[in-house]
Amino acid sequence: MKSETVTITDNSTGKTVECPILKGTYGAPVIDTAALYKELGMFTLDPGFTTTASCRSAITYLDGEHGILLHRGYPIEQLAEQSSFLEVSYLLLHGELPTADEFADYESQIKRYNNVHEHLMRFFNGYRYDAHPMSIMVGVTGAMASYYHETVDVKNPEHRMQTAHRLIAKMPNIGSKVYKHGVGEPFIYPDNSLGYIENLMNMMFAIPSEPYELHPQAVQALDKLMILHADHEQNASTSTVRLSGSSEANPFAAISAGISTLWGKAHGGANEAVLEMLEEIGDPKNVHKFVDRAKDKNDNYRLMGFGHRVYKNFDPRATIISKACHEVLDDMDPNSELRPLMEIAMELEKIALEDEYFIERKLYPNVDFYSGIILRALGIPTSMFTVFFAMARSAGWIANWLELMEDPDFRIGRPRQLYIGSEKRDYIPLDKRG
Ligand code: CMC
Numbered sequence: 547m548k549s550e551t552v553t554i555t556d557n558s559t560g561k562t563v564e565c566p567i568l569k570g571t572y573g574a575p576v577i578d579t580a581a582l583y584k585e586l587g588m589f590t591l592d593p594g595f596t597t598t599a600s601c602r603s604a605i606t607y608l609d610g611e612h613g614i615l616l617h618r619g620y621p622i623e624q625l626a627e628q629s630s631f632l633e634v635s636y637l638l639l640h641g642e643l644p645t646a647d648e649f650a651d652y653e654s655q656i657k658r659y660n661n662v663h664e665h666l667m668r669f670f671n672g673y674r675y676d677a678h679p680m681s682i683m684v685g686v687t688g689a690m691a692s693y694y695h696e697t698v699d700v701k702n703p704e705h706r707m708q709t710a711h712r713l714i715a716k717m718p719n720i721g722s723k724v725y726k727h728g729v730g731e732p733f734i735y736p737d738n739s740l741g742y743i744e745n746l747m748n749m750m751f752a753i754p755s756e757p758y759e760l761h762p763q764a765v766q767a768l769d770k771l772m773i774l775h776a777d778h779e780q781n782a783s784t785s786t787v788r789l790s791g792s793s794e795a796n797p798f799a800a801i802s803a804g805i806s807t808l809w810g811k812a813h814g815g816a817n818e819a820v821l822e823m824l825e826e827i828g829d830p831k832n833v834h835k836f837v838d839r840a841k842d843k844n845d846n847y848r849l850m851g852f853g854h855r856v857y858k859n860f861d862p863r864a865t866i867i868s869k870a871c872h873e874v875l876d877d878m879d880p881n882s883e884l885r886p887l888m889e890i891a892m893e894l895e896k897i898a899l900e901d902e903y904f905i906e907r908k909l910y911p912n913v914d915f916y917s918g919i920i921l922r923a924l925g926i927p928t929s930m931f932t933v934f935f936a937m938a939r940s941a942g943w944i945a946n947w948l949e950l951m952e953d954p955d956f957r958i959g960r961p962r963q964l965y966i967g968s969e970k971r972d973y974i975p976l977d978k979r980g
Contacts, residue, residue, distance in 0.1 A: 550566065550567040550575075551565055551567060552564075552567060552577050556586050556588070559586075562585075563585035563586050564581075565577045565578055565581065566578045570602075571607070572609065589962040589963075589964070600780055600788070600959070601949075601950070601953070602953070602955070603779070604618070605618065605777060605779075605946060605949060606779045606942070607779070608778065608856060608857075610854065610855075610858050612859060613857060613862045613865075615863065617638060618637050618638070620637070620643075622773075622862055623862065623866060625637075625773055626770050626774060630741075630742070630743075631769050631938065632656065632741070632742040632743075633649060634773050635776065636648070638776060638942060639707070639714075639944070639945050652711075655715075656714060656715040656742065657715070657738045659711055659712045659715035659716065660715040660716060660719055660736040660738070660745070661719065661735065661736060662716055663693050666686065666689060666690070666693070667733060669685065669686050670682065675727070675728070675730065676728070677727075679724045679728060679932075679933045680805065680808075680932050680933060682724045682727065683720065683721070683724055683936055684805045684806050684809070685802075686720050686724070687717075687801055687802045688798065688799055689798075690716070690720075690798035691797075694709065694798060700797065701794075703952070706797075706948055707948070709797050709798075710947075710948055713797070713801060713944050714940060714944065717936070717937040718736075718742070718746035718749060718937055719736060719749060721746070721933045721934070721936070721937045722734065722749035722750040723749075724933055725750050725926075726749075726750075728930075731753055732754055734748065734750075734752050736749060741765075743765050743768050746768070746937070747764065747768065748760065750926075763873075763874065767874050767923075767924065768920075768924060770867075770870050771870070771917055771921070772937070772938040774863045774867055774913060774917075775863075775917075775934070775939055776939065776941045776942050777942025778939075778942065779856075781813065782807050782812075783807040783813060783943065784939075784943055784946050786804050786806070787800050787804035787946060788946055788950050789803075790803040790804075791947045791950050792950065792956070792957070792958045792959040793958055793959075797944070797947055800947060804943045805936050808935060808936055814932045814935040814936065814939070816851055816914035817851075817917045817918045817921070817931040817935060818918065818932055819850035819914075820851040820915055821918040821919070821931070823849070823851075824890050824891055824918075825887070828890075830889050830890050830893040833893045834897065837894070837897050837898060837901060840852075840903075841901070841903045849909075850914070850915075851911055851918075852898060852904070852909045852915065853910075854910070854912045857910060858908035858910075859910065861910060864910070864912055864913050864915055864916065867913060867915075867916045867920065868911070868915075868916045871916040871920050871923075874920050874923045875888055882923070884919055884922055884923055895911055917931070918931055
């Protein structure tokens with residue numbers, strides 16, 4: 547049988563290299579270029595990694611042309627409808643859905659770990675009362691490394707899984723403290739009579755002086771939102787976690803690096819930017835003006851919540867979230883202040899989807915387009931939106947970290963470059979320059 551390779555020829559020397567073509571379960575085959583440097587003395591150049599697979603992974607598959615997203619083989623639509631965030635986190639970490647006993651064990655372990663060290667509370671005092679919540683998330687999550695450093699051997703599989711469980715257990719605790727710091731309310735401890743999402747909402751919204759009533763629809767909507775954000779293949783923040791993890795850095799420090807990457811508005815920060823954009827548009831009749839700005843080559847304005855590096859079709863998460871958004875609003879007061887924002891969002895989606903500019907470039911609404919409206923409906927302030935994304939994506943980050951550490955090809959990530967700077971030249975003393 548003819549072996550499947552790609553032959554790369556250096557036309558200047560006539561030297562060739564045979565690069566194997568590797569096939570995964572689904573998706574585009576990849577060319578293994580590992581021999582390129584050895585045989586031809588060349589690297590590949592791919593700014594923004596548009597055609598580079600950085601690893602082998604068995605966690606998540608996404609097909610951007612057809613709008614498909616699978617976690618461990620399970621379609622996101624089925625997980626969002628039938629599973630819970632906690633179960634999805636187990637699936638991401640362990641590769642299989644848990645049996646009832648396994649899930650009970652997992653849940654009790656997560657509950658065992660959901661407190662944070664009392665000293666961690668002091669870190670919050672160092673932040674200004676109006677600090678952006680993501681700046682606190684980056685710092686406090688990184689500070690967790692100081693509690694789990696000497697005791698965590700990243701080469702030990704048991705330590706690694708314990709770290710993964712600790713992270714998933716503690717993220718709602720840290721995220722809710724970030725919120726409490728901003729609003730000046732006392733921190734609330736976890737309540738282990740509550741489920742994972744209930745506990746998160748309770749730590750966020752309860753105050754010691756009165757009972758806090760959880761709304762089942764709100765819990766359900768948040769659970770769904772967290773499932774939809776749990777993992778998304780080798781995106782910028784996940785790749786950051788893998789790159790920092792590849793140096794055998796402390797896993798909490800690696801997660802903190804991922805949170806930093808997530809913060810940008812081209813990535814997780816888009817949910818915050820979408821709400822700000824909808825408020826700026828102010829009225830459905832102004833939508834055209836903003837669409838025109840986004841199309842203007844002389845204006846760097848972009849419609850937030852539109853476009854995706856991989857999806858060139860509807861983001862399946864956006865379809866689920868848009869439906870959930872309508873359900874949440876229908877459950878609420880018909881005069882909710884969010885209805886006008888929803889109307890603007892719907893008008894924007896309609897106009898953009900009919901516009902040649904967006905059609906040609908395959909720009910569809912992404913997950914962030916509607917998620918902000920749900921979060922706002924739950925009473926979560928705009929600046930906290932990306933913190934929710936971070937709490938959910940922690941499951942995917944740590945699953946990818948576990949996979950990286952177990953990878954037989956494990957080695958430090960070290961990209962190469964095409965040097966375009968000055969040629970070698972001699973140093974000129976200061977008094978001779980000018
Ligand atoms: N509004 C207007 N034009 C756009 C937009 C947009 N939101 N996104 C892309 N384009 C245009 C862009 O100007 C370019 O046009 P041309 O070919 O004429 O130069 C073309 O579409 C391709 O854009 P690109 O920047 O090369 O695409 P990319 O794959 O590098 O960027 C993206 C992907 C998500 C960063 C980008 O679409 C964007 O900035 N979207 C808005 C921010 C956003 O919603 N981000 C959340 C992403 S989903 C959640 C997550 O992953 O965190």
